[in-house]
Amino acid sequence: MVTIEKSERLKILKTYKLYIGGEFPRTESGRYFSLKDADGNQIANVCSGSRKDFRNAMVVARTAFGKWSKRTAYNRSQIVYRIAEMLEARKNQFTDELTIQGVDKVKAEREVHEAIDLLIYYAGWADKYQQLFSSVNPVAASYFNFSLPEPTGVVSIIAPEENSLLGLVAMIAPVITGGNACVILASESKPLCAVTFGEVLNSSDVPGGVVNILTGSRKELLPQFSTHMDVNAVFYGAGIPEELKEIQMNAALNVKRVADSNVMHSGTGKEMQDPYLIMNFQETKTIWHPIGI
Amino acid sequence: MSKKNKLILNGKKKINRPKTNASLQKTSVSLPKTKGKQKPVINFKTDWQYASAPESISHIQLKKRYELFINGTFVAPDKPVYFDTINPATEQKIAEIAEAGESDVNKAVKAAADAQKYVWSKIPASERAKYLFRIARIIQEKSRELAVIETMDGGKPIRESRDIDIPLAAAHFFYYAGWADKLNYAVPGKTPQPLGVAGQIIPWNFPLLMAAWKIAPALATGNTVVLKPAETTSLTALKLAEIIQEADLPPGVVNIITGAGKTGSLIVNHPDINKIAFTGSTDVGKIIQRSLAGTAKKYTLELGGKAANIIFEDASIDQAVEGIVNGIFFNQGHVCCAGSRLFVQESVFDKVMRKLKDRMETLVVGDPLDKNTDIGAINSKAQWEKITKYQAIGLKEGGECYQSSCSVPSQGYWFRPTVFWNVSQASRIVQEEIFGPVLTVQTFRTVAEVVEKANNTPYGLSGGIWTDKGSKIFKMAGELRAGVIWANTFNKFDPTSPFGGYKESGVGREGGLHGLMPYLKY
Known part of the structure; x- marks a missing residue:
């Protein structure tokens, strides 16, 4: 337990729960794991999310996808910007949580700043990537023909162990900027910022269900995240080749798109800024119509 | 009767x-x-x-037996295994086709890898474009012959092979030819590079057109190719091999090897292939996607x-x-x-x-x-x-x-x-x-x-x-x-128009600007 100075009032400890459908339920399984600091002191009891939690999250994510994908690009842009505003206001809390989990203070501060800046970066893309990656196609007949990107659907995300805030934010941001919904598995060893980020999302006008955050065992949940038949794409950021291979094999069950990024667990915020990450979770739709009277 | x-x-x-x-x-x-x-x-x-209006088949040139097109020449397979290709409208044999085994696939991949490394990546992109333009022109010149062979080998009406399949195949080469020296404009903010060797497996429903869909963007982006046509419709792909010879494309840049699913699987699983492009059924697509797990191969799947x-x-x-x-x-x-x-x-x-x-x-x-x-x-x-x-x-x-x-x-x-x-x-x-x-x-x-x-x-x-x-x-x-x-229309296709599916219909797009990305690293 965190030590209490004699003169201080008794601290209120935070209960870390899951974030599903805009609410903070405990895992339906009732399981937990104890998070300890480097000295072996108890930091928190963290929910050990289950397969059922994931399935519940998928149901609300699918529902949320329909509405989120139809929001205007300008609206999505403002909401992603709003996440950055909320994160900025609570940056000390995130720095503290990173520090408790063993991240050096200077590095923790930088990580929080980079996460905020990254959200600003993607907020700006929300109403621009469509222009950059769409086309009017000069077909050799009397048709008007154009192609535009559309969100793939529901994306399951495996966040990296390190960069437990920055990596998490850098994987969520391109996915939701592009109009997808997601279910994300937080860093197993450093899960605190993920849960607190759920609180940021909850106060940022992000509709419930667009982002759902689970904590728990990656080994246990990886198969659920990659075999569920309603998942359209998997985004893997933990950087372990065997795990990636397992995901890729499972993905073939229903031709899920698989994207992996090695910068998530070791890179800088700058390296995670890339519109092609948005495009990993977009489908190109082409529409034809005759020209005539 | x-x-x-x-x-x-x-x-x-x-x-x-x-x-x-x-x-x-x-x-x-x-x-x-x-x-x-x-x-x-x-x-x-x-x-x-209607009074009958048959297209003449007198002008077409077909060999009795087709070998494998590897490194710029037609070579017999190491094991002399051949299968018949038949006309589904008459059930008559048209020709026999070589079946590529493991050693043949290895040769084709080696030829493609060497050609990519030593030849195709070295010549200026603007020259690459000229080869593709040439191929487009020769397809146009031989369009009647190709249409007749397509119809005989696959059973599709001559009206479609003449008016759709063959002109579109030529148009694909013509369209992608022009991209070869303009790739920096296709991938904004990046410096695109070819992937290496593309293994391409195509179906029997649009044999020459699918070959063009696959080969043209691969070559324009600086990759080399090992292509396998479907076993029931190999002939126009092999005629394309002759056209490629006639166009003086450097040996090994395009290799066309024939066979059935086993040959396809050898291509998919070959370690020296960098990209797989597959068009076919969703069932086979899933097997391929699974086979590619854990490899660095990029893939596009055009499925059901x-x-x-x-x-x-x-x-x-x-x-x-x-x-x-x-x-x-x-x-x-x-x-x-x-x-x-x-x-x-x-x-x-x-x-x-x-x-x-x-x-x-x-x-x-x-x-x-x-x-x-x-x-x-x-x-x-x-x-x-x-x-x-x-x-x-x-x-x-x-x-x-x-x-x-x-x-x-x-x-x-x-x-x-x-x-x-x-x-x-x-x-x-x-x-x-x-x-x-x-x-x-x-x-x-x-x-x-x-x-x-x-x-x-x-x-x-x-x-x-x-x-x-x-x-x-x-x-x-x-x-x-x-x-x-x-x-208010249906089944229209064009080289400039991206094509590909959501969900279990596939991954990636072919055609148009979007069809370049799956052949590039950036």
Whole structure:
């Protein structure tokens, strides 16, 4: 337990729960794991999310996808910007949580700043990537023909162990900027910022269900995240080749798109800024119509 | 069978279409009596006759035996195994084709890898472009020969191979040629590089066109190719190999090796291949995706489909009926993006069905080399059996069925245009890809209902919308989860137009600007 100075009032400890459908339920399984600091002191009891939690999250994510994908690009842009505003206001809390989990203070501060800046970066893309990656196609007949990107659907995300805030934010941001919904598995060893980020999302006008955050065992949940038949794409950021291979094999069950990024667990915020990450979770739709009277 | 009715595909004999000849109809079923009181004015049996107009096959050049095209020359396979390619309209053997084994695949991949490393990546991009332009031109010059061979080998009507397959194949090379020295504009903010060797596996429904779809963007982006055509339709790919020789393309840049699934699997699993491009069934696509797990190979998969073709009551019904026919009966229905699930707004169901049946009666089924033919031969016996199986399933499931009453030749594999109605979302013929001239019809009342039904499939390749209301088109185009939407048209293709599916219909796009990305690292 965190030590209490004699003169201080008794601290209120935070209960870390899951974030599903805009609410903070405990895992339906009732399981937990104890998070300890480097000295072996108890930091928190963290929910050990289950397969059922994931399935519940998928149901609300699918529902949320329909509405989120139809929001205007300008609206999505403002909401992603709003996440950055909320994160900025609570940056000390995130720095503290990173520090408790063993991240050096200077590095923790930088990580929080980079996460905020990254959200600003993607907020700006929300109403621009469509222009950059769409086309009017000069077909050799009397048709008007154009192609535009559309969100793939529901994306399951495996966040990296390190960069437990920055990596998490850098994987969520391109996915939701592009109009997808997601279910994300937080860093197993450093899960605190993920849960607190759920609180940021909850106060940022992000509709419930667009982002759902689970904590728990990656080994246990990886198969659920990659075999569920309603998942359209998997985004893997933990950087372990065997795990990636397992995901890729499972993905073939229903031709899920698989994207992996090695910068998530070791890179800088700058390296995670890339519109092609948005495009990993977009489908190109082409529409034809005759020209005539 | 009377001598009079014998079909000979050398274009010298007239095709007879007997008025009734149930004994000739492999696909015959007992047709339910149509209850409709309105009878068509035209008697299609007597009024709808054409004199035969066969395309001559005298000018084509075919060898008796085709070897493997590796490193710029035709070489015999290490193990002398050959298989026959037959004309599905006559069941006659056309030529024999080499089957590539493991050592042959290794040679082809080595040739491609060396050519990429030492030749193709070294020559200026603008020169690469010139080779592609050359290939496009030679295809145009030989288009008549290629069209005839395509029709003989695959069974598709000469009208389609002549007007669609071959011109589009040439157009693909012409389009991608120009990209070769402009790739920096295609991937904004990045410096794109080729991947290396592309292994490409293509289907039997558009043999030369699919080869062009695959080879042209791969070469434009600086990759080299090992391509395997489908085993029932290798000939035009091998003719393309001759064209590639004639164009003086450096040896090894394109290697074309023939064989069946086993050869394909050797390509997919070859460690020195950097990219797999596959067009075919979703089942095989999944096997390939699984095989590629844990490798660094990039892939594009163009897989199956079960497209919804949606007719609203405010559509121009006559145009829509043409669209239905083109959607499902084009290329005998051997089209991954075929409009195989028709949704008709309830208020116009009777009218659409009456006009559709009338139109089906006018479709000319028979000799693919006849220029009047609308529907040619089913590509292979195996495919004919599959379609026939689904027809039986549809009848067993309680669907009502109508087939056009045309006669079909006694030799070859034929299937008359077929439509099922009174089917449900759960019917297998509604859910599963048949890949033949079999249409299912369902009705709907509201936009929400038809969106729900149309999207209720694991596939998401294409969709059709027929309405005179522009805002409804955009609403529907946005709601349909499919990669290609045809509004007031269907089954249109162009090299500049990206093609590819959502969900289990595939990964990635081919064609257009978007078709470059899957062949580049950036």
